[in-house]
Amino acid sequence: MASRINRKTAGLKSIFGSYAWRGMTARGWVVALVLVVVAVAASSFRIVLAPGFELYLGPFFYLLAYRLGGLRLALPMVLLTMGASVFWWGHYFSIAMALGHVVFIDRVRFADRSLAIATLVFFLTFGAVGSFLFLYFYYGASATIIELALIRKIINEVLLAALVDLGVAMLTFNVRTGRLSRRRTVSLSELLPASITLIVLTSALVLFVGSVRTFPQDFANYRADTALQVELRIGRGLYRQEPFLGMANLENAGIENQRVLISDEQNSLRSRSAMDIFGCERIDDGSNVTGPNDRNTFAYWVSACQLAETQIAGRRYFYLYSTRPLAEEAYHGVLLQMIGPALILAFSILLQIFLSRALKRSLRAWKEVTEGFGRPGLTAPRQLVITEFERPIAAIVAANNSFAGLVEERRRITRAVTELKKEMDLSLAANIRFDRDGCTLSFEDISTDRLAVQRSVHVHPNDCMAFSEVSREDEAFIEFRLGGDVSNDWYLLVARDLLAPGHWRSGWLVRLRQSKLAQNRMLQQARLVELGGMASALSHELKQPLFTISLCAENGRLLLDQGDEEGSVRARGKLDRISDQVHRARDIIGRISRYARIEDSDPEPLDLGEVITATLSFIRPLLVQHDIGVHVTLPEGPPPRLLAPRVGLEQVLVNAFQNAVDSIATRRESEEDGLTGVIELGVNMAEDGLQISIADNGGGLSLSHPEAAFDAFMTTKDSDRGTGLGLYISRQIVMEIGGKIAITSREEPEKGAIVTIDFPAFVVVPPDAPSTAQEVSANA
Known part of the structure; x- marks a missing residue:
């Protein structure tokens, strides 16, 4: 059994081609075999509506095969399903027409996926020409029969193609697995044309069947009229004693030049010579006919002669006539009845084509709009045939342009933010x-x-x-x-x-x-501002050694004029005094120059006592000018050392002393003229680091938030006394060292302010660490 199935499947592979069936499962082969058997069996039967009007199912199966497997599957299916037509009509024209049908569908693309439209176009063009040539030259058929045959073929093939379109639009069939399932979604552009075509052609088929049903009755009536006229002719001849045997012309209604051969001998009418008179190929005597072109085909009635008999006056008479004129007249009557339905059918098909193309154009426009969503400047497609698409498409276009504008604005903002982030x-x-x-x-x-x-x-x-x-x-x-x-x-x-x-x-x-350079420049500018504020005190400080130098020089010249030894000794002393004062002035100028110039601010181990001494030496002229005393308190033991930039630490202390001096001077001016100004500097060591506090007995803070004093350009002094950058720069320097600086008012009843500078433990140099001088000598 298994070997038999394998032989059958191998045979199917050779027939249908291995490509379409590659990778098929066992179930797929079984289902394919069953479908082939069903297709061949169903295609072997024809539905005869009337002689010459047959319907058949072959096109349904080979078109379905084309949709499932393409041309390679459709061509073998044409041979299997249309092979029965050879036994019906005795020729291969229907097979050739079906082969041309599927090849035409495969080559043309104007109908998209609509088999019905492609089939209609084929039979209105190539199919019509081929049918005319074949029927005319092979059968000698009249124009009426050719037109009816073409109408019948169009209705049959296009209706079956529409059924395939509708089925494929709603169902899916996997050839390899043999599974049939309903589509989860359907294509409107496929479903709607197939449905309209099917409805239109079904209606046309009903009208066609109704018209065809009149053919047997009309044909029978024509034959009855022929029999009646033959009986009248025989009866008139007997009555009038006129010859009536032989060829006679009848006047049958609607039939021109109908001839009949009357004889009293049946055998003479069955002779070949009698049949040649009418061009008949057979005699229809009511017996059953099998094989091609049987009684159900038009070819039978256009090539047959009717042999009938009648009995008049006790005698039997026989007559022979061709059924072709009767059949063609009956077919003509059917064709006349089909004119109205044919026009309606043509109009319906054109309307269906128009609606299909309009729908596809609208769907294409919808697709273009939806695929272009997000693109700025989107416009609605022109010439939309279906009005219902206009409003939603217009709404989508408007929403898109608004959305695209927002997107573009977002991109612009994003670019601006990105550039800003990059710059900043x-x-x-x-x-x-x-x-x-x-x-x-x-x-x-x-x-x-x-x-x-x-x-x-x-x-x-x-x-x-x-x-x-x-x-x-x-x-x-x-x-x-x-x-x-x-x-x-x-x-x-x-x-x-x-x-x-x-x-x-x-x-x-x-x-x-x-940058570090810019920071150092800012610090230098702040020091220059501070020096500007100390200009008066510095000038006073320099006036004293200059006055001493001038006085000693004058006295020395007088002593030298005396010319004695004692005067010379005293003059030498005056010169020594001048030298001391020069050194003093040089030191003052050196301190000013060192404080004002840009120096490297890299941290170095500093003796805090030396830094405080240098700061007091630098600030001494200001202290002397305002008569302010300074008390310094250092911790016992070795002087503490810090890892900090020298100039920066000096600048912080100088700024603190200068603010204290200004505060004391302001209090003297506003409150107590004889106030004794005192500035106290204390250094305290702790486990978490070191703290320097600078307290004064000036006017104190006038700000509600002491932290605001460290803001840039924040000052409570007059414009000629401060710029508001001193404490701000001091905080920057202290933060760079790693500490923090704060300022508060002294507790009541005392007046003044306290500046505290806290340094963490990691910037305090341990006592056993080498000093700067030791490091230098070691490196040397």
């Missing part, structure tokens, strides 16, 4: 975390043109304290540097929405783009 080195951050132990800042870098990227940077050790101070604030502003960054650039982090200590939801990071 700005990063939008989310999920911001600061690891205090590792001094590491991590966050998600958010961008408008890519996914968020996780970033992690090391913070400069001197700036870790700045993060620790704001780790519990809901909105934090932190200025810091990156660890290992030789450029020493500063960054500003703004973090919002505190989730946990040192953890914020979002914020932004921007590089302040302040």
